[in-house]
Amino acid sequence: MDGTTAEGTGGGPDADALARRFDADRGHLRAVAYRMLGSLGEAEDAVQETWFKLGRTDVSGVANLTGWLTTVIGRVCLDMLRSRGSRREDPLDHFVPDPLVHVPGFGDPEHAAELTESVGLALLVVLEALSPAERLAFVLHDMFAVSFDEIAPIVDRTPAAARQLASRARRRVQDADPGPGPDARRQREIADAFLAASRGGDFEGLLAVLDPDAVLRADGGPLLAGASKVVRGAGAIMRQAVMYASFRKASLAVVANGRPAVLSVVDGRPASLLAFTVVGDRITQLHVLSDPERVAALGIPEEALALAVPPE
Missing domain, CATH: 3.10.450.50 (Nuclear Transport Factor 2; Chain: A,)
Structure with missing residues (x-):
């Protein structure tokens, strides 16, 4: 579990099964957090906090655990972005987000493919300039197909207002993101x-x-x-x-x-x-x-x- 255990869920077979289930979603959750935060260290912290929240919650009635975890980590990242904004001192204009680096021929092939398909630094720079709520609405909806009905309570907006947040973010991304390049x-x-x-x-x-x-x-x-x-x-x-x-x-x-x-x-x-x-x-x-x-x-x-x- 990369440092996490099933102790927070009370132990036993059910706790072990939940831990395995969380591990299966760890890569997805890390991808959400990285796009939300642009920081590898903060993304890992967000995944860890999501694990702790899972351990403190009865999810026996949750039909789609992956979807539930996605909204939870979205809320965790939103809080981290808001906290970061209140204390950030470094100018954003020259900020370079943490890169995901792969050396061809080294590392696990599946992990290498995950890094190769990751969002580009140019797009992460654009996301960094969005408000926390805009970034969450855009990332969760446009990149991970989370509905606005699910996004709305995270940002304390109506679904229509959450849609507007994503729309504003989308326009800024389309204006600034260069899109795909050649092969x-x-x-x-x-x-x-x-x-x-x-x-x-x-x-x-x-x-x-x-x-x-x-x-x-x-x-x-x-x-x-x-x-x-x-x-x-x-x-x-x-x-x-x-x-x-x-x-x-x-x-x-x-x-x-x-x-x-x-x-x-x-x-x-x-x-x-x-x-x-x-x-x-x-x-x-x-x-x-x-x-x-x-x-x-x-x-x-x-x-x-x-x-x-x-x-x-």
């Missing part, structure tokens, strides 16, 4: 072309793969606050040569939220992540995460880090 192989080719051009100082090569209105978000966290910035436009992004310096050394090709990314490796440890959003044949968004604590928590296997090599 994974083509996206990787474009990302590699960007890296090769940046390493060689090939400005024409960079212009060829950057969308004119491309946006770069760099998040250094509290320890590297000076590295945090937002850069808009292909020309301005091209001038950020110092930002790509670490990726000219030992690096590892990875997948972040289903999109191409590269991890810089220094002294055998992950140092920073550069993730790409590709639409058509152009890079529209770049996300750089260099927050030492969050990069260290990406969970990259040591044997994968050992494969990082400097470019030829």
